[in-house]
Amino acid sequence: MSQMNIIQAVNSALDTVLEKDPNVCIFGEDVGYFGGVFRCTDGLQSKYGKHRVFDSPLSEGGILSTAIGMGINGLRPVAEIQFSDYIFPAFDQITNELAKLRYRSGGEYWAPVTVRTPSGGGIRGGHYHSQSPEAYFTHTPGLKVVMPSNPHDTKGLLITSIEDDDPVIFFEPKRLYNGPFDGDHKKAALKWDTHPKGEVPDEYYSIPLGQASIERAGSKVTVLAYGTMVHVAREAAISSGIDAEVIDLRSLVPLDIDTITESVKKTGRCVIVHEAPRTSGFGGELSAQIQELCFYHLEAPIVRVTGWDTPFPHSLEWYYFPSQERVIEAMKKVMES
Amino acid sequence: MNKKKTLHVPDAPFRPGDKSDFASLQLPDAGEFEKPDVLVDPSEIRDLAFGLVRVLDDKHKAVGSWDPKLKPAFLKEGLRHMTLLRIFDERMQTMQRQGKLSFYMKSLGEEAVAIAQGMALKPEDILFPSYRQPGLQFVRGRNLVDMICHCITNSKDNVKGRQMPVHYSWKEGNLVSISSPVGTQFPQAVGCAMASAYKGEDNVSISWLGDGTAAEGDFHYAINFASVYKAPVILNVVNNQWAISTHKNFSSGEATFAARGIAYDLPSIRVDGNDFLALYSVTSWAAERARKGEGATLIEVFTYRGEAHSTSDDPTRYRPKDEWESWPLGDPIDRLKKHLISLGKWSNTDQKKLEKELDELVIKSYKEAEKHGTLSEGPWASEETLFEDVYKKPPRHLRKQRQELGI
Numbered sequence: 001m002s003q004m005n006i007i008q009a010v011n012s013a014l015d016t017v018l019e020k021d022p023n024v025c026i027f028g029e030d031v032g033y034f035g036g037v038f039r040c041t042d043g044l045q046s047k048y049g050k051h052r053v054f055d056s057p058l059s060e061g062g063i064l065s066t067a068i069g070m071g072i073n074g075l076r077p078v079a080e081i082q083f084s085d086y087i088f089p090a091f092d093q094i095t096n097e098l099a100k101l102r103y104r105s106g107g108e109y110w111a112p113v114t115v116r117t118p119s120g121g122g123i124r125g126g127h128y129h130s131q132s133p134e135a136y137f138t139h140t141p142g143l144k145v146v147m148p149s150n151p152h153d154t155k156g157l158l159i160t161s162i163e164d165d166d167p168v169i170f171f172e173p174k175r176l177y178n179g180p181f182d183g184d185h186k187k188a189a190l191k192w193d194t195h196p197k198g199e200v201p202d203e204y205y206s207i208p209l210g211q212a213s214i215e216r217a218g219s220k221v222t223v224l225a226y227g228t229m230v231h232v233a234r235e236a237a238i239s240s241g242i243d244a245e246v247i248d249l250r251s252l253v254p255l256d257i258d259t260i261t262e263s264v265k266k267t268g269r270c271v272i273v274h275e276a277p278r279t280s281g282f283g284g285e286l287s288a289q290i291q292e293l294c295f296y297h298l299e300a301p302i303v304r305v306t307g308w309d310t311p312f313p314h315s316l317e318w319y320y321f322p323s324q325e326r327v328i329e330a331m332k333k334v335m336e337s
Numbered sequence: 338m339n340k341k342k343t344l345h346v347p348d349a350p351f352r353p354g355d356k357s358d359f360a361s362l363q364l365p366d367a368g369e370f371e372k373p374d375v376l377v378d379p380s381e382i383r384d385l386a387f388g389l390v391r392v393l394d395d396k397h398k399a400v401g402s403w404d405p406k407l408k409p410a411f412l413k414e415g416l417r418h419m420t421l422l423r424i425f426d427e428r429m430q431t432m433q434r435q436g437k438l439s440f441y442m443k444s445l446g447e448e449a450v451a452i453a454q455g456m457a458l459k460p461e462d463i464l465f466p467s468y469r470q471p472g473l474q475f476v477r478g479r480n481l482v483d484m485i486c487h488c489i490t491n492s493k494d495n496v497k498g499r500q501m502p503v504h505y506s507w508k509e510g511n512l513v514s515i516s517s518p519v520g521t522q523f524p525q526a527v528g529c530a531m532a533s534a535y536k537g538e539d540n541v542s543i544s545w546l547g548d549g550t551a552a553e554g555d556f557h558y559a560i561n562f563a564s565v566y567k568a569p570v571i572l573n574v575v576n577n578q579w580a581i582s583t584h585k586n587f588s589s590g591e592a593t594f595a596a597r598g599i600a601y602d603l604p605s606i607r608v609d610g611n612d613f614l615a616l617y618s619v620t621s622w623a624a625e626r627a628r629k630g631e632g633a634t635l636i637e638v639f640t641y642r643g644e645a646h647s648t649s650d651d652p653t654r655y656r657p658k659d660e661w662e663s664w665p666l667g668d669p670i671d672r673l674k675k676h677l678i679s680l681g682k683w684s685n686t687d688q689k690k691l692e693k694e695l696d697e698l699v700i701k702s703y704k705e706a707e708k709h710g711t712l713s714e715g716p717w718a719s720e721e722t723l724f725e726d727v728y729k730k731p732p733r734h735l736r737k738q739r740q741e742l743g744i
Contacts, residue, residue, distance in 0.1 A: 069465075077528075
C-alpha cells in the first residue's frame, strides 16, 4: 500500500500492465520523454523503452486510427487524448470504427484500445479544458465508458479497462488529480492523503466494470454521481443533514442498474448530479431508467443537478459548476414532496 | 491590370454531351522512368511522383527497368482473376437489378489494381481495402460462394448480415473488415504496420483509398504517421478520376496525388493503373522497401472508373456516356490479354473459353449461395445475433433488450 494521488495511481496502473503484458503500449501527445502534461506517464518511457511508451504527432484522429490498427494487429494500445475537449477530431474513428469493428466484422476483428483522457471542469479551463463529453460515448454501442473518482478506483478500473477486450473510454477528472474536491473553491486544496481511497496497493489488482460503489449509505434520498461530483454530492449530503445515500457510478457503460434501483426503491427519491450540460446528458438516461424501473417507489420527481446548457465559461465558472448548494437545494426539493 | 476577383470553382474536363478528349494528359511512354534501388533516398526520386511508371507499351510489349519479368503462367493467373472479377461484377449487378441484392459496386476498369497489387504481396501481409478492391479476395483464394453469401446477406454471410453488400471481412485472408466511412482504414493500416514493426514481424500492411477520399483528414493522418514512424505500409490512392459525380480536380486541384507524399518525405510513385505489370512492379518495390525497414511508400494508381459509382448512381448525369472508351490507358484486362497474345502464350479463343468457364463458375456459385438464403425470403443470420459482437460478451442491458424483442 502507498499513498497515491490519481496521477500516481494512473502511473502505477500503466506501470503494472506494461510489466505484465508486452503487447501493452502507450502513446499520445507528450506522453513519452516528457511523461505527460499531467505527469501520468512520468518515468515509463525510460523504464520500458521508446517503442512501448512514445510521443505522437499532434493529431487526435491519427492517434485513434493508428491505435485501432495496432489493436487489430495484436497490441493492446493505451492512447492518451490530452484533454477530452480534444477528443472530437477522433470522434469518427471512435464511434464509426473502434466501437463497431467487432460487430461489423461478425466478430472477426476487434481492437482492445483504451482511451485515457482528462475531463471535467473546476480548474479555470474555459471552453476547451473543462468539458465532460461522456454522453457522446455512452450513446455509442460498442464502447465502455468509465470515470473514477479516487486513486484506489482509478488504478483498479484502469487495469481492468486495459485488459478488457472491448474498447474503453476512460475519463480522468483532472480536478481530482491531486486531491478530492467538494466544490468549494475558496477552501484550501486538499490532498489525497487525507482520504481513505488515497491508499493504493502497489501490486496488481482490478475492479470490475459495471459495479457502482456506495460512497455514503443513507435511507432518505439517493444521489447519483460520478467523477468530481461524487465529492461534491457527499459533502452536500453531510452538510445538509439529510440522510442521503450517495452512489459513485464509476462505470457508465456497463451501468450497475441493480445498485441504483435497489437504492431508489429504498429511499423513494433520487437526485442526479453531473458536470456536463443537462440536455441529453447522461443524467437524462439515468432518470429515464429509474422512472421505468422504480416508478411505483418514487415519492417525488427525479431532479437533475447539472452544468447549464451553455459552453463551459471561464470567468463565471463557479456559476456553471454544480455547487454543494445546488445539490442541497435539489435534495431538499425532493424531500418536500 | 488586376485580375477580376471571383471564387475559382474547378470543373470536370468534360460533361454530358461533350466529346472526351484526353490528348492533354501528356502520358509518358512505357519504360520512360528508371526503377531505383529500394534503398534510394526519397528526395532522389521526386520525378516519379509527377511522372507515370508504365511497363506495357502501345504494342503490348513489356519494356524498361520496371518490367517485373513475370512468368506467363503467373500472368495468366492474373488475367484469370481479373476476368473473373469483371464477370462476377456483371452478374452481381444483374442480381441487384433483379432485387436479389440490395446494393452493389463494380470495379470495372480497375480490376488490375487490387489483383496485380495483391499478387505482389505475401499472404501474411495485412489488407485494409476500400470498397473497390474485392479482387484481393480472388488473389487469396476466397471461396466465391462465401463472397456471394455476404452480398446477399443470407444465413452464411460471415458478417452476419450486419453490413451492406461489398463490405467484406475475411480474417483468414488477412483482409480487415471494410467500412463505409471513407479513408478511415488508411491510418489504421499505418497503425497495423507500426504493430508489425513493434513485434519485429516481417509483414507489411497495405491500404487503398480513392481520389475523392484523399481530401479527408485521414489521408493526412496516414501519410504523416507513416513517415514519422517509418511504418512498413504501402498507401495507395486509386485515382479513378471520379468521386461519385465529383471530378478529381475538386480533391487535388491540378496537382498529382503522389506529389503530396514528397512533402512528407515518403517515396511517392505514380503508376499506370491499367498496366498489370507496372502495378505489380511498383507494389513489389514498395513491399521490399518496407520489409527492409525503410518505411512507407505512397502510390498513386492512375486509372479510370469505368462504371457508375454504385448501383445507386447514374453517371450519364455528370459525364459523357462513353468517356471510358476514350481513356488513353485503355482496359487493364485487354492490355494484359494482348501482352500474353504477343508472347504467344494466349489467344482470343483461350480468352473466350476462359470467360465461358468463369461465367459458369459464377452462376454455379450463385445458385449454391442462394441455398443458404435469399435477401427477400431468408434465412438470414439468426435473430439473437443482432445483439452479439457489440461487445465480446453481451452486457446486461443488451441481454434485456434481446428479451424485449422476445428472443
